[in-house]
Amino acid sequence: MRREVADAMAEAAAQVNGNPSSIHRSGRRARRILDDARDDVADVLGVDASMVVFTSGGTEADDLAVNGVASRRAGRVLCSAVEHHAVLEPTRHLGGETIGVDSTGLLSLEDTERRLAEALDEGIALVSVMTVNNENGVRQPVEDVVSLVRAMSPGTPVHTDAVQAAGWIDLRGLASVVDLMTISGHKLGGPVGVGALVVRDRGVLTPRLLGGGQESELRSGTQNVVGAVGLARALVLTAAERDLVAAEVATRRDRFVRGVTAGVPDVIEPARPDRGSAAPVVGGIAQLCFRGIESEAMLFLLDEAGVEASAGSACAAGALEPSHVLAAMGVPDEFARGALRVSVGRETTDAEVDFAVGVVVDVVQRLRGARAA
Ligand SMILES: Cc1ncc(COP(=O)(O)O)c(C=O)c1O
Incomplete structure (x- = not known):
């Protein structure tokens, strides 16, 4: 973890002694710190703060994207064959299919087109293609996938797991075209156990964790305010350099x-x-x-x-x-x-x-x- 991140988290920990959902003074202070962290994450990604849903990490954000959409929308789930297990396993569990890559690990746009065409009758719930692969660092042509999906299956959401990308790539352009994007703190010099899912239109998914209705009803559970501060600080520092x-x-x-x-x-x-x-x-x-x-x-x-x-x-x-x-x-x-x-x-x-x-x-x-x- 970056020293500045650890310092920011220590400072936040000293200030946060209330639940951000409580209306008393300590709760409101925690809420302000959480909102500031959300604003910073949104700023770096070039999205509206209301679109940032904090999670317990990349795995939970991927799960919310894949299972959350699949429980709201009928149809097949498609993902690339080289996804992290956090996307691959939920996709397999749902009986979804994988799209092939070439010998250098780059997603095949022909295979994407073919798989989309084959699934059209049944309908397509979600397409998920990672931004950068965690084993070989290959940057996938996610923008081209978005164009194909918009042309062939309008209304089908596209998710990208950008956990390995956020440290190396300015994600603002991509975040403005995909429907769902996952990031995680510990690939950026931030803490483990905190991540976020960017959700363009909350109507495409059903929450996985039901309870107190935190994170605009999309992810119940008392928020990890100190973790969110760490994620936000790591993202801001990373973007600057x-x-x-x-x-x-x-x-x-x-x-x-x-x-x-x-x-x-x-x-x-x-x-x-x-x-x-x-x-x-x-x-x-x-x-x-x-x-x-x-x-x-x-x-x-x-x-x-x-x-x-x-x-x-x-x-x-x-x-x-x-x-x-x-x-x-x-x-x-x-x-x-x-x-x-x-x-x-x-x-x-x-x-x-x-x-x-x-x-x-x-x-x-x-x-x-x-x-x-
Ligand atoms: C591409 C990718 N997606 C998802 C994850 C899971 O993220 P987390 O460890 O925050 O659950 C990782 C972790 O290494 C990853 O590399």
Whole structure:
């Protein structure tokens, strides 16, 4: 968490001792602080404050979007095959369908058109396509999806999970065309456990949490005022420095990818196969796949050497399952099993990148040596 965010939250915590729904003085003070946070979030996203619904994080906001719309509108739910599980699982649960991506992870607009056409008879409840993928950083053509949906199925709401985008992209343009947008605090240097769903027209969804009717009846439960302050501050700080930081971080990500790919053979960056710019990718994420090694062993050795990374795949029953994102991209299993996802942040230095390159190269060589022996 950013220090300024922690400070803002500590300050808010010292002031908030009332329930923002109470009419006494402490309650009104809490309400004012909550409203200010809502205004800040709305400002950064370029939307009306009345459209911002605070939630307990990205997962809840995604769930409210998918299940909330599906319980109000009849028809099929469609989402991209590379969504975060927070969208994918509710979509699957509802018997929805996924739209394919190409080998670089970019949503196929042809497949989108085909799926929309196939679902027209039954009707389409919702289309959900993430703004930026959490495993490979690919920026999806959500604006084009909105145009297709408006042309082919007018009235069908479009949701975008922008959890991984808010740190890198000015979302004002996109927020003005989609119907629903998810953000989350902890991808921005904000706190975990707080997020928001931007809702253009509340008439498209039914609330999931019923109770006291908070958040304009869309999300009952006493609001997490201090968390909302943290989310708002993180978003404001991120927006102020975004362009500069995004460019610097992208340079460091590329330095990492160049270093590793120069250091060991048989490694691919699936989103950018020629190390060029096949798919538009945001700065903070590098996804590499090493042939013939297992992610789990790699992550263990990296951690021991001081490099904390992930495989970008779900941990099910103690075993790492190959990523559904890499599967959707058609990455061969021998590479997908050796996936590595590294995040580069605004505080990452060149020296840290070079250290990580050295460790990754060493670990991959050791694992391959052990296999050969
Ligand atoms: C793209 C995406 N959507 C949703 C989530 C879930 O957000 P939260 O952890 O705030 O529930 C994440 C978290 O990593 C994410 O990367």
